[in-house]
Amino acid sequence: MIEVTVKKALGQFNLDARFSAPQGVTALFGPSGSGKTSLINMIAGLNVPDSGRIDVDGTCLYDSTTGRSLPVRKRRVGYVFQEARLFPHLTVLRNLRYGGTHDEAQVIKLLGLSDLRDRMPANLSGGERQRVALGRALMCDPQILLMDEPLAALDAPRKAEILPYLARLRDEVSVPIIYVSHDMSEVAQLATTLVVMESGRVVASGPLAQVLSDPAIVPLVGVRSAGAVINATVSGRLLDDGLTEVAFSGGRLLLPGNFGSLGQKMRLRIPAQDVILARSRPEGISALNVLPVVVKAIEQGKGPGVAVRLQAGDDMLLARITKRSAGRMQLARGQQIFAIIKATAVGREDISL
């Protein structure tokens, strides 16, 4: 359990943040300059708050009322920086061992580093560098892992190369992770808890699926990033059509591509702007997925948009439509309607196996 309450006057704004994070991956999401990096630098001790308190698993790292501020080296944080920050004069193995040799064999295996051991950092690809940085952070036996946009500097294929390692890390290593990102598909694939920041403040926080299906979140994360996350199971494959069928509590969905194996569990993000609503079951349309849903909440935005929270089985979906459509459809809470989702609306980056 991580508990953070900090205040600090920064250049353009005042950082005034409070959040708590349980086990698992806590994503700090927000636009550039919203104070995410400053916040994890305070946890690491690289940045000192003006006031507040930081606790990690019962250890107080900082408390302005008692004047306690543990030095960086004693905080036992594993920090993975955006630019990896490998030591250029040391081999991969010596980089890995710089902070300790905790679980060395397991870390090297988990991150696939055995072939890189004797290489110099300058001869590694961007993805390899981040894997080494991650391994180095893990081998110092941290009580918390801090990751500052570790994938931001990588192109899409490299990202896809690293993400499975991060997911394995989440599932196999019991260290809590704070993950800074401004990419919602990354967050949706990895996080268990979501903390949304804006101008130095925490504007929403809670379990990922809950925060992402809250219609009030749409203006905070932006229209493009909004979308609910559901858990589903691979239930079939339409080989001739190149489609995969997945089942969740609200029904079945057809998605493009062949992925996963039968019965495999997966996490799926359905972008809110790609969900179409209809009062009656539509016929003769190209969209493959039509789900019966119940309107649970409607949130008026400042602009022309409306966010609608929908219950599908035990899961929640989020749709973003125009105010005009909502009026024309006379949408109301408790109404039984249909959600239409194009198969191609869910991209490969929205699926995590």
Place this chain on the structure above:
Amino acid sequence: MLGAEEMTAIWLSLRVALVATLVALPLAIWIAYLLARKTFPGKQLLNGVVHLPLVLPPVVTGYLLLVVFGTQAPVGRFLSETMGVTFAFRWTGAALAAGIMAFPLMVRAIRLGIEAVDPGLEEAAETLGSTRTRVFRTITLPLVLPGVFAGAVLGFAKALGEFGATITFVAAIPGETQTIPTAIYGLLQVPGSEPAVVGLVSVSIALAMGALLVSEWLARRMAKKLGRA
């Protein structure tokens, strides 16, 4: 071409320059680190004092050394009485003068090197549990070695060629304080000594070139090790 006196001057020069460089180097690294990485009151003053020998006429530096470290001067007498170290008119004095004249050049080169090291690497090392001292020893210093070599070679070359402060502070006593430059100057006052002058000048050029080549080679080797070549 090179008589016994010239050979003595050459060996003495090498010894003076080497001692001056080696003694000044750790201090230069420390001062360069302070100037590159720390903020403290009086930083600009320190910077100014370090650079003073670069801009003052060498004769003035030599005179000041005489005033501070001369046999009758307070510091000079204190050092000679407590530690038995005398500078005035000794080869140690020549090394002191050469070291002080070379110091700003060494600090500048090393400071540039330290400023080129990403402070983010030092932060990363700290998050991995290192003390500041270990960070400096294992990260900053190895990465700054090319700068340290450059500074040392520059300082060595400067120390080898030091003239004004040396002759003012310790004169040119053959076998004690007569270095290559002061020997050349002395020989030029004597008619018919051109062969010896040419010999010493050639040695001077060879030593300077040699130092440059060694530093280039070291810098290239370092770059290769860092995988940047």
